[in-house]
Amino acid sequence: MAKNLQEKILATASELFYSQGIRATGVDAIAKAANTTKMSLYKYFPSKEELVIAFLRKRDEDFRTWFVAQVDAKAADPKDKLLAIFDVIGEWMDIPEFRGCAFINASAEFPLEGNPVHQLSVEFYDKFRHYIADLAGQCGAKSAESLALQLSLLVEGAIVSEQMKRHSGAAEQAKQAAIMLINGSLT
Amino acid sequence: MAKNLQEKILATASELFYSQGIRATGVDAIAKAANTTKMSLYKYFPSKEELVIAFLRKRDEDFRTWFVAQVDAKAADPKDKLLAIFDVIGEWMDIPEFRGCAFINASAEFPLEGNPVHQLSVEFYDKFRHYIADLAGQCGAKSAESLALQLSLLVEGAIVSEQMKRHSGAAEQAKQAAIMLINGSLT
DNA sequence: ATTGTAGTATACCGCTCGGTATACTACAAA
DNA sequence: TTTGTAGTATACCGAGCGGTATACTACAAT
Known part of the structure; x- marks a missing residue:
């Protein structure tokens, strides 16, 4: 699931950011919605801001x-x-x-x-x-x-x-x- | 300063909401910027949402x-x-x-x-x-x-x-x- | 002098935030 | 069989969030 997970996190985050707003979407919510953990999220994206930029x-x-x-x-x-x-x-x-x-x-x-x-x-x-x-x-x-x-x-x-x-x-x-x-x- | 304070809180909040965004503006910041306390703020506005609506x-x-x-x-x-x-x-x-x-x-x-x-x-x-x-x-x-x-x-x-x-x-x-x-x- | 009102000061509540530490499992390559 | 990698689980951090409790001061009206 190597590169796949990173893409899934980004896709999930994108959907939440777009539908609810960026500030309204927490990192925990993203990890949960992507069926993973914050640890994995922060392995690919060093900060929430970087995730937003991505x-x-x-x-x-x-x-x-x-x-x-x-x-x-x-x-x-x-x-x-x-x-x-x-x-x-x-x-x-x-x-x-x-x-x-x-x-x-x-x-x-x-x-x-x-x-x-x-x-x-x-x-x-x-x-x-x-x-x-x-x-x-x-x-x-x-x-x-x-x-x-x-x-x-x-x-x-x-x-x-x-x-x-x-x-x-x-x-x-x-x-x-x-x-x-x-x-x-x-x- | 009766009615004046309420207006000042609203004016201060308005400026912060407009210049920084609503979600980015905390209640504590509003109270401090208006030179008052959260207690007074919540005397006039029962919630942040009501303040936003006002x-x-x-x-x-x-x-x-x-x-x-x-x-x-x-x-x-x-x-x-x-x-x-x-x-x-x-x-x-x-x-x-x-x-x-x-x-x-x-x-x-x-x-x-x-x-x-x-x-x-x-x-x-x-x-x-x-x-x-x-x-x-x-x-x-x-x-x-x-x-x-x-x-x-x-x-x-x-x-x-x-x-x-x-x-x-x-x-x-x-x-x-x-x-x-x-x-x-x-x- | 008493009482009510307007506002202050400060500490606190539970919760969530972004972000991290540690220890774990699964698996594949060597 | 070892070693590295990818990912999980969970607990935690300090800070800030919206909101409240309690006790205070100042002052005006009666």
Whole structure:
């Protein structure tokens, strides 16, 4: 069960961190939920903070990989991909485990700018915005950076809105707004 | 110092809750920062949760009052007010104490839908969206509800974005996007 | 002078937190 | 058969958590 245990601990911790919040999840609870002990946990992760960082790093990797794959599967043209982003977000929100964006939540729980957890959240959204800016550039938007930032605001707003109140149609409205902004930026 | 102490405790707690997070702020720290004792604190607030609720209730009151006053001071016409919203948000973000939206943060710290803290956050944004929808209706938007939701997504997105990375121009980009959406909805 | 009220001081409660020490079992490689 | 490795079990640490008990001071109203 060598490497397996480490991964299981991380997976269990990730689920608890995401669903209940990081501060609300104790180390004992993680060990118990993973059917192991604190001793084993601390063999792989020297501190809770390191475990949190590992959680966010993996989340960054996994989510972005999953996300672009989803977008690619829905559209080939860069402009269509920009719109597909909102469809993917909308589908993501519909799964019952959805509890908002792990990075937005983490940066709310650790608000100090210097905090490494906060920093990882910043990096995630930088990459995300860069991904959108790339697409915007490919379809010849007037100002790709501006459009990308505007679209990312819609995405983040939709996530936060949906987290507070489920099934409020945030993703759809975000997409409608995105259509206007994209068309306006391509004329 | 009768009623004064209660208010001072609430004010101190509010500042700590907002700047550090709710879970990260202990009752002892609040009492010490307010130059009083836990005994006095618990005379006015039967539990920490009640103190948190009092904090959010007052914040709801104060913020919305302050916000519409700011908007009213900047514009008279409903359409101009819709745009002024983003100027006010932008100025709010520039104050050094800005740490995002207390309600978004609270709902991230208490993600369970049934939680009273989470519920207060939902109510706040319902009122906020309703305020925008009113303005949108006054200036004859095609679909006031849709426009209001879209604009609120931009606002929330800008707040979250600015909270993660300061001075990224989120409010300005949100305003540019809002102009397009509003004009599109008024034609 | 008495009594009630507002607030303080301090010590304490049980519990949980993040983290560690020690001694154990199971097993595989040499 | 030894030795190293992976993991378990359990008890413990100091500190902080939310919350309470008791006894105190200051002061104003009657």
